[in-house]
Amino acid sequence: MATINSPAVKTFVVEHLDPELEDWSSLEYGAIASECHDAGAKFLLSSVPTSLKLPQNLQGARGLTVETRGIEEIYADRKDKVCLLDPAASKDLSPEDGNTFEIFLFGGILGDDPPRDRTSELRKKGYQGRRLGPVQMTTDTAVRVTRMVVHEKVPLGQVPYIDHPEIKVSENESTEMPFRYVIGKDGQPIMPPGMVDLIKKDSEKGLGDLL
Numbered sequence: 001m002a003t004i005n006s007p008a009v010k011t012f013v014v015e016h017l018d019p020e021l022e023d024w025s026s027l028e029y030g031a032i033a034s035e036c037h038d039a040g041a042k043f044l045l046s047s048v049p050t051s052l053k054l055p056q057n058l059q060g061a062r063g064l065t066v067e068t069r070g071i072e073e074i075y076a077d078r079k080d081k082v083c084l085l086d087p088a089a090s091k092d093l094s095p096e097d098g099n100t101f102e103i104f105l106f107g108g109i110l111g112d113d114p115p116r117d118r119t120s121e122l123r124k125k126g127y128q129g130r131r132l133g134p135v136q137m138t139t140d141t142a143v144r145v146t147r148m149v150v151h152e153k154v155p156l157g158q159v160p161y162i163d164h165p166e167i168k169v170s171e172n173e174s175t176e177m178p179f180r181y182v183i184g185k186d187g188q189p190i191m192p193p194g195m196v197d198l199i200k201k202d203s204e205k206g207l208g209d210l211l
């Protein structure tokens with residue numbers, strides 16, 4: 001239960017910044033929703049255009065609240081409680097940030113290689129920023145790591161991770177993912193359910209078009 005010393009339940013907000021909602025994003029958002037639900041945290045997907053039809057896996061997903069409004073409108077009176085997870089921030093996230101901030105904000109952006117710094121669209125709104133180390137993560141990984149640090153109080157340096165893992169896409173081929181992932185109990189990078197199959201499917205089409 002939340003007391004004066006254990007700040008209330010955290011809210012993880014992904015501001016959807018792409019015009020469409022690609023299969024990759026829907027798998028990422030689905031994973032964020034179920035993990036936040038299991039951890040007793042809130043997940044808000046904001047700035048979702050009214051014209052956008054949510055994919056099946058997100059319709060009625062446990063732990064997910066969908067908002068058409070953007071972060072600035074939703075939290076107009078609590079700007080100082082919002083922390084933007086920003087690859088360009090000068091300070092890394094620490095467990096103590098869980099005592100300062102209540103809302104953790106992420107860019108709902110498909111990763112790109114090299115990164116185009118689209119997080120700047122949120123940075124210019126003036127929120128305090130924290131970095132999760134120097135390597136680009138997928139959005140679901142960034143939320144997962146933030147939850148580990150501010151909920152479970154694991155220092156960032158103790159989160160087990162792997163950079164640029166290779167995913168076997170066929171008998172003879174593999175694809176290098178240009179991101180940092182958390183390593184799960186099975187020793188493998190944690191990815192949303194269905195993601196490896198999607199990577200295999202997309203690699204047949206040419207992964208270069210999607211990153």
Ligand SMILES: C[S@@+](CC[C@H](N)C(=O)[O-])C[C@H]1O[C@@H](n2cnc3c(N)ncnc32)[C@H](O)[C@@H]1O
Nearest residue numbers: 085086087106107111115117118119132137142
């Ligand atoms: C896939 S990343 C997008 C990074 C990107 N290529 C860009 O244009 O900014 C999606 C979101 O995850 C968070 N994120 C990813 N890696 C991060 C890092 N190393 N430090 C802080 N936040 C990170 C940020 O909120 C970012 O907007």
